[in-house]
Amino acid sequence: MKVAINALQSATGASGTGAQGAAMSLSPTLRQRWRGSRNLLPALLFLGLFFFAPLVGLLLRGVLEPVPGLGNYEQLFANSAYARVLFNTFSVAGLVTLISVLLGFPLAWAITLVPRGWGRWLLNIVLLSMWTSLLARTYSWLVLLQASGVINKALMAVGIIDAPLEMVHNLTGVVIGMSYIMIPFIVLPLQATMQAIDPMVLQAGSICGASPWTNFFKVFLPLCRSGLFSGALMVFVMSLGYYVTPALLGGAQNMMLPEFIVQQVQSFLNWGLASAAAALLIVITLVLFYFYLKLQPESPVGNAR
Numbered sequence: 001m002k003v004a005i006n007a008l009q010s011a012t013g014a015s016g017t018g019a020q021g022a023a024m025s026l027s028p029t030l031r032q033r034w035r036g037s038r039n040l041l042p043a044l045l046f047l048g049l050f051f052f053a054p055l056v057g058l059l060l061r062g063v064l065e066p067v068p069g070l071g072n073y074e075q076l077f078a079n080s081a082y083a084r085v086l087f088n089t090f091s092v093a094g095l096v097t098l099i100s101v102l103l104g105f106p107l108a109w110a111i112t113l114v115p116r117g118w119g120r121w122l123l124n125i126v127l128l129s130m131w132t133s134l135l136a137r138t139y140s141w142l143v144l145l146q147a148s149g150v151i152n153k154a155l156m157a158v159g160i161i162d163a164p165l166e167m168v169h170n171l172t173g174v175v176i177g178m179s180y181i182m183i184p185f186i187v188l189p190l191q192a193t194m195q196a197i198d199p200m201v202l203q204a205g206s207i208c209g210a211s212p213w214t215n216f217f218k219v220f221l222p223l224c225r226s227g228l229f230s231g232a233l234m235v236f237v238m239s240l241g242y243y244v245t246p247a248l249l250g251g252a253q254n255m256m257l258p259e260f261i262v263q264q265v266q267s268f269l270n271w272g273l274a275s276a277a278a279a280l281l282i283v284i285t286l287v288l289f290y291f292y293l294k295l296q297p298e299s300p301v302g303n304a305r
Contacts, residue, residue, distance in 0.1 A: 055282070062279045065272030072276035082260070089257040092174055092246070093239035099179040100186045100235045101228070107183070108190035123191065130184040138245050141177040142168060145249070173249035174256075178239060185238065186231035193227025233292045237285050257281060 062072050076082050107126070111119045129137070144150050147164035155161045167173050201223070205215040243258035250256070255263075257277055264274035 058275050062275035072272045085260045096178045096239045097236045100182045104183045104186035108187045112194040126184045138248050169251040171254045174246045177245045177249045182235045189227040189231040
């Protein structure tokens with residue numbers, strides 16, 4: 001009996017010593033981590049002063065001006081004119097995203113499939129269009145789409161139309177101009193994703209009896225999902241906050257939220273309503289980004305399998 005008690009005490013003491021040793025071995029690691037975190041202080045101060053402080057001020061203005069409360073947000077959704085602005089913003093962003101995906105996907109696929117030299121040239125053309133001045137590209141579309149522009153003249157010369165089409169200062173011009181600007185932002189992530197796909201995977205699908213369409217929808221398209229989601233999310237979020245192109249190619253009937261914010265600040269000095277609209281854009285962006293992380297299987301926020 002005494003022998004058993006002594007053995008138990010020695011085992012307990014050994015486990016306690018082991019736990020203390022483990023704690024002592026972990027303590028320096030924790031200290032090192034906290035010591036290393038001091039290097040983040042300049043970055044945290046920079047973000048706090050130039051990002052979080054203005055953001056907090058913006059959010060506070062939306063609930064404090066002109067009177068404290070949620071009246072600005074209620075006005076955004078209750079007023080039919082403001083609700084129309086929100087509808088225009090989401091409808092234009094959705095159309096631009098859809099058109100950018102439909103045009104950008106085959107373009108990225110072509111860049112991936114053609115020989116390396118031709119693919120590099122096509123990619124350089126896409127990059128060159130993205131690096132060109134946004135204002136210059138928007139004015140170019142204004143010249144091309146106007147009633148006396150090249151597109152209307154060409155269509156009338158061929159005999160497709162008898163009178164010029166109204167393609168500026170309306171929804172058509174905004175969607176065309178923004179889709180052209182957004183296509184590179186979906187081509188680049190898609191092309192990188194397609195380039196990383198092993199051709200042997202598609203060949204294995206064909207060997208197993210899959211038809212070309214089945215191979216595309218069941219093998220190739222799921223492998224492009226990460227690039228497709230990231231590119232579509234980028235295009236949609238950027239379209240929500242675009243100002244220059246809708247202001248030049250759109251009209252008063254198709255006003256979007258960025259134009260509405262500028263109008264409220266510059267024309268009416270209504271900082272409270274403008275801040276509420278800007279805060280709404282920020283919240284929408286964060287919600288979309290969260291759902292994107294949830295849909296990504298490799299994301300730490302996604303569902304564990």
